[in-house]
Amino acid sequence: MLNKFMGKTKRVVVPAMEEILEKEFPALDKGFIRLVDYMGGDASIVQAARVSYGVGTKKVSEDRGLIRYLMRHRHTTPFEMAEIKFHIKVPMDTWRQWIRHRTANVNEYSTRYSVAIDDAQQTSENEWRMQSSSNKQGSEEFFPPKLGREFTIQETEVQKYARKVYEKRIAAGMAREQARKDLPLSTYTEAYWKIDLHNLLHFSGLRMDSHAQKEISDYAKIIGNEIIAKWVPLTWEAFLDYRMNAKIFSGPEIKFLKERGIFTNLNLEDLDLYQGSGFVNEKGVLTREGKEFQEKLKLLQGS
Amino acid sequence: MLNKFMGKTKRVVVPAMEEILEKEFPALDKGFIRLVDYMGGDASIVQAARVSYGVGTKKVSEDRGLIRYLMRHRHTTPFEMAEIKFHIKVPMDTWRQWIRHRTANVNEYSTRYSVAIDDAQQTSENEWRMQSSSNKQGSEEFFPPKLGREFTIQETEVQKYARKVYEKRIAAGMAREQARKDLPLSTYTEAYWKIDLHNLLHFSGLRMDSHAQKEISDYAKIIGNEIIAKWVPLTWEAFLDYRMNAKIFSGPEIKFLKERGIFTNLNLEDLDLYQGSGFVNEKGVLTREGKEFQEKLKLLQGS
């Protein structure tokens, strides 16, 4: 009976994840994401967070409220208590962006040991994108298919040519580590990628964003919508509410709204204002989340 | 003439920092923060960010605008390009929180090699704080001095007693690593602490927050207001605007404001609305920051 403070903790199993273990989610033309393993779930986040409350307070908040509280206040360490491992197949160009997420464990297919994967990501005629004029790093609308067809034909040629050169080198006995040097960035690679949930959400936040490049975004959306949403549904909902769909108002912006008196005539104490909004519980009082919202509005009101 | 793309980069020297090198800023009763060294400054953040723009775009944005843009969009890597080193003296109890910031380099005074520092943090009679009733992890108002005096007298005794026991053990030849085991958490320790600016701002954001414990907050405020503000004034201003003084509105909150029609009657296209707000430049048009704000308001308006 030593551990009276934190209580017995059990391994967390998520049935919805057991069902998609080893399942392959296709991405782009020849890529995929496969779920290899996971550790923990919403329940282990709650478990870890409650370490901070001690024995007497186990039932103070229900799980959803606690997870939303953690997300809202950027208490990030409990989200590190869940871990996930993928096997992915991805073009090297996309991998170049992916690998910038440093807090993860990686084992990539080695083209020093083995012959490079004989797949390159091919863009079909209706997928070629124009340079965005407003966003220096982005894309805008698609090229008309006629022009797209030309790009695709040309791409097929350059990819075939580069592969032929590669294979000639290999056939001549060239070291694989050198032979690969002129392969196109569109060449596919594979890797194991293992990461904790906090860092995975950071990845999702950046790579599902509208500024992210479409290719990596495709992967991020599959990971988010098909896998994380099943793995940790409460965390995923909170993440969408507080990160993806949230807006930050800066100090100067808040000053502006306050000075322009935009909120002046709202009676923030009148609970009728909040009816039907999700900020009031079944007893008709503001939830913890509701009170924090009220505080933000008061601040804008200058009270 | 090889490096035509990124241009020649120079070491950045910040005169205001040269003046406070080795300066000791006192903290709590016997602690301090001393600036040992630094690398980079606002200019090296800009330098790093411009890598992404290439040669032709060097003057597109002036430095302040660029730094604010980076901060607003959480482009964090350029802030990692500046580094700083402190020598600090801090109670072990505060150090327990400090050390949780993992992305930093640390060398702490060893009480295995050397006799423990003969200083404990003493709380004066008017500094004892009551448990907050609203915030489980916080403090509220101060105890009346009369009661505070008793606490202080008692603390002096318990600290003296624990030190006496420690010194007896040392005098008897006990291993220092074991002798220290009953020293109070209020005992001071010293350390070198080296960290990059991105992670330091994360520290500032958490530890200058109103929910942080007063003791570590005292240190964080000195580091922020006395050192970072001098080191990288543009970054510090952006940090205050977009982190410390910003408010995040969640998805549900934005939906609420939109549905309640609070912004309905604002004509957001009327530039007069923004006059005198800092969101309009000298030519009377919205700045990039202003446009992004307008977008947020439109979103609330449902347009």
Added chain:
Amino acid sequence: MLNKFMGKTKRVVVPAMEEILEKEFPALDKGFIRLVDYMGGDASIVQAARVSYGVGTKKVSEDRGLIRYLMRHRHTTPFEMAEIKFHIKVPMDTWRQWIRHRTANVNEYSTRYSVAIDDAQQTSENEWRMQSSSNKQGSEEFFPPKLGREFTIQETEVQKYARKVYEKRIAAGMAREQARKDLPLSTYTEAYWKIDLHNLLHFSGLRMDSHAQKEISDYAKIIGNEIIAKWVPLTWEAFLDYRMNAKIFSGPEIKFLKERGIFTNLNLEDLDLYQGSGFVNEKGVLTREGKEFQEKLKLLQGS
């Protein structure tokens, strides 16, 4: 049939670990280590390492040989593919050392939210250690029990006194975050601790070492001998052979051995030399490990 290169990968289950899930291993007088969950095992290390070999080479090495090869050549990333989570109870003084291992996920019991755990680590009369004269940071032999008894009595007093002061403060309504400041370092804390195998072995290597402090070493030995050894038996054997029981000979030392001619008269090509040593396989030829050893000896021989 997309993933022809890396092959289908399955979740790894280790029966010996399933048996000790949630088991509590006692440590020190009132501490413990409990296994909460794990991901992967020897098989997933092999799986990750084979990514580098591609499809044709799956059977080139058997698992044990491959794991030993990885360990010998410090190919560390495959060991990051296994993850483990513990719940521990440990004195704060020991935790101060533990937490210095930065690449881990941690949730510690909060003494801001909750009353401090009412347990302090007590040293019994025959466990008090003298300062080592040869090793500035170490301990030597034990104090005689008579003297030890006095230390223990005194410790009990100082711990009781400090706790009484703490409880008076709490009873008076003092903020928990401040009340705790004079608790002794011997006070127990609890935490979840999650880490990958590579970093856990690093922890084991440092904390099972003879220079580590006895208290943390007690924990490290339980983790190593009772848990890691069951989890990844092949990796653990390799770790003992190549880290714990290995000796490094520096450049100058190798030069010395070579110049002094100590190995001169050995005929390193004579396979009889290696019989019965484990460096020769059943066919009587040197294993890969054996050849690498022969190379080191040749180097010493100056050939």
Added chain:
Amino acid sequence: MLNKFMGKTKRVVVPAMEEILEKEFPALDKGFIRLVDYMGGDASIVQAARVSYGVGTKKVSEDRGLIRYLMRHRHTTPFEMAEIKFHIKVPMDTWRQWIRHRTANVNEYSTRYSVAIDDAQQTSENEWRMQSSSNKQGSEEFFPPKLGREFTIQETEVQKYARKVYEKRIAAGMAREQARKDLPLSTYTEAYWKIDLHNLLHFSGLRMDSHAQKEISDYAKIIGNEIIAKWVPLTWEAFLDYRMNAKIFSGPEIKFLKERGIFTNLNLEDLDLYQGSGFVNEKGVLTREGKEFQEKLKLLQGS
């Protein structure tokens, strides 16, 4: 007079580094390494290490001995107290390996914002390497120039072709982020790279190793021999002795040497044995390093 324990610490300036600030060291055919800035040096490593010794022990070891001791016993944190920043130009294929070193700060030239650098790494006719038969991931001897000439001609063609396709796409208004997808891995990129000395030595150890690919090894050797050696000469010497030129003998190997009696007839106590070896100081007694060596030999002797 607060900081009596750790003493006043001064910023460390290394004259040999001031001389090469902003200097460009060429690498491969069109790449380079340029030193942008640095913080600390041998002196700050010593400073950080001495934190552990306290005030009375400042002169116990001279700097060289202390640094060698730290390196020998893998006390790595003091080496984290020195930091360095480079601007590099490197082929993307080499960068793919480089970026795997995660504990570093990086800002890479963006080919989403800007047109890709118009340089590809070209291999000259006498630099094409054959696949090693003994080492699956390595190279062996060079191809004869006649064959090499063909490879070079073909490479020039494939690079030119891929560049032409890229420029056509750009001219047609294709988004840069998509246009780049078929550029060869040999295309150059540029980046700022900032890292602490401990992690930089880890990079050096792996990338200067004979198993590293020649291209990244070329960079690592320049960084090591031309820059680190000037920056921290004592650390660099210790690194060469204890890492690059050291040999590790595993548990089974030590057992073998011991059982085969190879060291039996050495009288390890006879100091004459060590004369002229650097393990004896001017007074004729073994240094700390010498004693540790003697211990290793005793271990082999079975005494």
